[in-house]
Amino acid sequence: MLDPTRIKAISLDLDDTLWPIWPTIERAEKVLHDWLAEHAPMAAALFSSPAALREIREHMASRRPDLRNDLSALRRESIRLALLRAGEDPLLAEAAFEAFFAERQRVELYEDALPALEFLSRRWPLVSVSNGNADLARVGLSAFFGASLSAREFGVGKPDPRIFHAAAGAAQAQAHEVLHVGDDATLDALGAVQAGMQAVWLNRGGHPxxxxxxxxxxxxxxxxxxEWLGQGA
Structure with missing residues (x-):
């Protein structure tokens, strides 16, 4: 059972916890395609084919396993590969990625996210722990968090216990003093419990x-x- 009296800090997942990720990615991919259509039309044609795009991503993931925790680098190098295959200038990859990445930061928060961050941050230190590539400063939420850990910067992602332990350290707490909250049953809930934390599974869809x-x-x-934490505080 959840014991709020033990909580000295809270770690939070980002994607699909504070905002839905797939509408954001779909918009960002459209922006990327539109950018390529203007600046590299042959590469844009490749990105219009789901099968070709999937093959490029799978090829890059197998070729660069060192990037598996860095979604930004993996996306950037996939764009570069598409440009090369299309006979376009691979130096365009940086600008193309930035068009995608800027839109990726334009998230639409769940209605409960901002009130929850205001409530939680007044009571406990907050640390974000994400396998994604959201930038809290660009999203506009960095003021609520004392620290932010990403798989890209840390080198390993959830459910590896090391990133959870690093989050606890960033909050100047022991693992058992941290409550982790996230939407993924495996990466967040089970991973946090196995790292010695308390965990709450944010199960918006009522999944088993x-x-x-x-x-x-x-x-x-x-x-x-x-409401749970307020009653126990």
């Missing part, structure tokens, strides 16, 4: 727990999480 053993506490919204 996919692992053996008892599920950690789960909430359907961040509002419900704040």
């Amino acid at each position: 727990w996919p692992h053996e053993g008892e599920a950690p506490p789960q909430v359907a919204s961040l509002t419900q999480l704040c």
Whole structure:
């Protein structure tokens, strides 16, 4: 059971916890395609083919396993490969990626996200822990967080316990004193528990727990999480 009296800090996932990620990625990919259509039309044609795009990404992932935790670099190098295959200037990859990345930061928060961040940050130090490539400063939420850890910068991602332990250290707390909150049952909830933290699974869709053993506490919204924590504070 959740024990709020033990909590000295809270770590939070970002994508699909504070905002839905796929609408954001779809918009960013459209911006990327439009940019390529103007500056590198042959590469844009490659990106119009789902099969070709999938093959490029799979090829790059297999060719550069060192980038598996760096989604930005993997995306950038995939663009570069598409440009090369299309006979376009590979130096355009940087500007093309920046067009994508700028739109990727234009997230639309869940309605409960901002009130929850205001509530939680007044009571506990907050640390973000993400396998994605959101930039909290560009998103506009950095003021709520004392630290931000990403798989890209740290070198390993969730559910590796090292990134959870680093989050606890960034909050000047022990792992068992940190509550981790995230939407992914494996990467967030199970990973945090195995790292020695308390965990709450943010299960907006009402999905069944996919692992053996008892599920950690789960909430359907961040509002419900704040109500739980407020009652125990």
